[in-house]
Amino acid sequence: MACEAGGSGVTGGLGVTVESTDAEPKESSADQSVENVDYGSQCTSRLAQLCNNVKFSDVTLVVGGVRYYAHKLLLATASDVFERMLTSDHWPEAGQSNVILQEAEECTEVFLDFLRYVYCGQVTLTCDSVLGLLVLADKYNIPDLKEACSTYMADHLVSMPDNNRAVTWYQYAIECSSPSLQSACYLYIALNLDTVLQSPDWVYLDKGNLTMLLQRSDVVVHNEYELLRGFTRWLQEDSRLTELVENLRDILPHIRFPMILPEHLAEFEASDFQKKNHEWFAPYLLTAYRYHALTLRGRGKRDSSLGNGCKSQFLYRNYTDESYSIHVDVVRKSFRTCPRVSSKVEKPLSVPASISNPAQDEMCKMKVTFYPQGFYTTSHWNGQLNLAKALDSTKMVISHGGGVDLQQAEISVIIYAQRNGVVYAAHQISAPHTFDTYGTFEIENVVDKTNLTEEDSPYLIDGAVYLKVFVRPISFMTEPQLRF
Numbered sequence: 001m002a003c004e005a006g007g008s009g010v011t012g013g014l015g016v017t018v019e020s021t022d023a024e025p026k027e028s029s030a031d032q033s034v035e036n037v038d039y040g041s042q043c044t045s046r047l048a049q050l051c052n053n054v055k056f057s058d059v060t061l062v063v064g065g066v067r068y069y070a071h072k073l074l075l076a077t078a079s080d081v082f083e084r085m086l087t088s089d090h091w092p093e094a095g096q097s098n099v100i101l102q103e104a105e106e107c108t109e110v111f112l113d114f115l116r117y118v119y120c121g122q123v124t125l126t127c128d129s130v131l132g133l134l135v136l137a138d139k140y141n142i143p144d145l146k147e148a149c150s151t152y153m154a155d156h157l158v159s160m161p162d163n164n165r166a167v168t169w170y171q172y173a174i175e176c177s178s179p180s181l182q183s184a185c186y187l188y189i190a191l192n193l194d195t196v197l198q199s200p201d202w203v204y205l206d207k208g209n210l211t212m213l214l215q216r217s218d219v220v221v222h223n224e225y226e227l228l229r230g231f232t233r234w235l236q237e238d239s240r241l242t243e244l245v246e247n248l249r250d251i252l253p254h255i256r257f258p259m260i261l262p263e264h265l266a267e268f269e270a271s272d273f274q275k276k277n278h279e280w281f282a283p284y285l286l287t288a289y290r291y292h293a294l295t296l297r298g299r300g301k302r303d304s305s306l307g308n309g310c311k312s313q314f315l316y317r318n319y320t321d322e323s324y325s326i327h328v329d330v331v332r333k334s335f336r337t338c339p340r341v342s343s344k345v346e347k348p349l350s351v352p353a354s355i356s357n358p359a360q361d362e363m364c365k366m367k368v369t370f371y372p373q374g375f376y377t378t379s380h381w382n383g384q385l386n387l388a389k390a391l392d393s394t395k396m397v398i399s400h401g402g403g404v405d406l407q408q409a410e411i412s413v414i415i416y417a418q419r420n421g422v423v424y425a426a427h428q429i430s431a432p433h434t435f436d437t438y439g440t441f442e443i444e445n446v447v448d449k450t451n452l453t454e455e456d457s458p459y460l461i462d463g464a465v466y467l468k469v470f471v472r473p474i475s476f477m478t479e480p481q482l483r484f
Helices: 040-050 072-078 080-087 111-120 130-139 143-155 166-175 179-191 193-198 200-204 207-214 224-235 238-254 262-269 272-276 278-293 296-306 449-453
Strands: 059-063 066-070 098-101 327-332 345-352 363-371 376-381 384-390 395-403 407-419 422-435 440-444 465-473
Touching (some): 072 111, 207 224
Antiparallel strands (some): 059 066, 327 465, 345 363, 395 440
């Protein structure tokens, strides 16, 4: 039987024609299954086992006399400082199997923890270990560990005075170039100076930062006498005794002796330290006693007897001592359950009309009004109380109540919070203002209301919102003068 072939077809031996084609075979229409395999934790665990393990170790790090077995590849991968140290011809450690590292004591104690982080990226931070780890992370340029340490320290600044580390952490934040931690520490110190003054590390604050702190008027402290007592403790720290005269000369002008109450001046004058260094304190004490002895009107006629000197000596700080009459506590209890229409808090405040003796009789009457549930105004219609205007944001209004004009003032609002059972000043809002008779000063969104309404809000202390409002006069009846 004849077989025909047509076109490009091929006839098979069984009489079946097979068409030839150049097309690719079609893929199966079935769904392709994709599976990602992640055994990263097991890999991390294996790397952790190599930490301080002599197996495959090609370099030994000697820290404080202790030998740590390490691996150049892992060190160099984690830190460009280690990479240059172990490979560059410009470093004496390059090519050596034993490398001696000079570390501070706080770093020596946590070096194994640091090495473990280099190997597996894991570390346990505590208030005792975090400082050494921060210094090591900065020295060997491991940014993620440095950031973790800085965040931890900022979150653990709040503590009781006996173990508060704000001063030490602040100074290391400067050395390690950690702006966020530096800012957090400085804010905490300025707003919680009473706590810091009682802490063991207060006396280790360096001279430059102490001077800068004493130049500020917006620090929160019980009274000026507490600052003076803290300063005398700072002066008598063992390593600083040889510089006593120099420190007295440089820093005494920043202690505001006229702002120290008379009874505290007398107590300090009777102290042994003052008696031993009387020639330094005498002119400041004399000026302070004169200040308190003169009435507002009398001092206006006799200021020239005080000589020439530093105007800042006569400025108030944010003193919480009631004797100064420059602040008022504003508290809204039961914040969560208090309806807006009855949430407003009003407090009277009588402030010295100018820089003068806190006991003088020229006082400016003021009223502080706080709207913690949001600002509102009310109206009456058909015998019913209605909200005429309502805003969600909190608001504070400080109004002049008539009488003596306050003239120029500095206003500070301190917002308190609670962390780990410790109440502390968390934030401050400050602004200057000139009060005319019956004038007002308004601060919008004093506290973000979302911070108050969130669950476990740190700004609710036993269910209440706590603020302090300071109104510090900064104008003078006449120019104050000193003679030293």
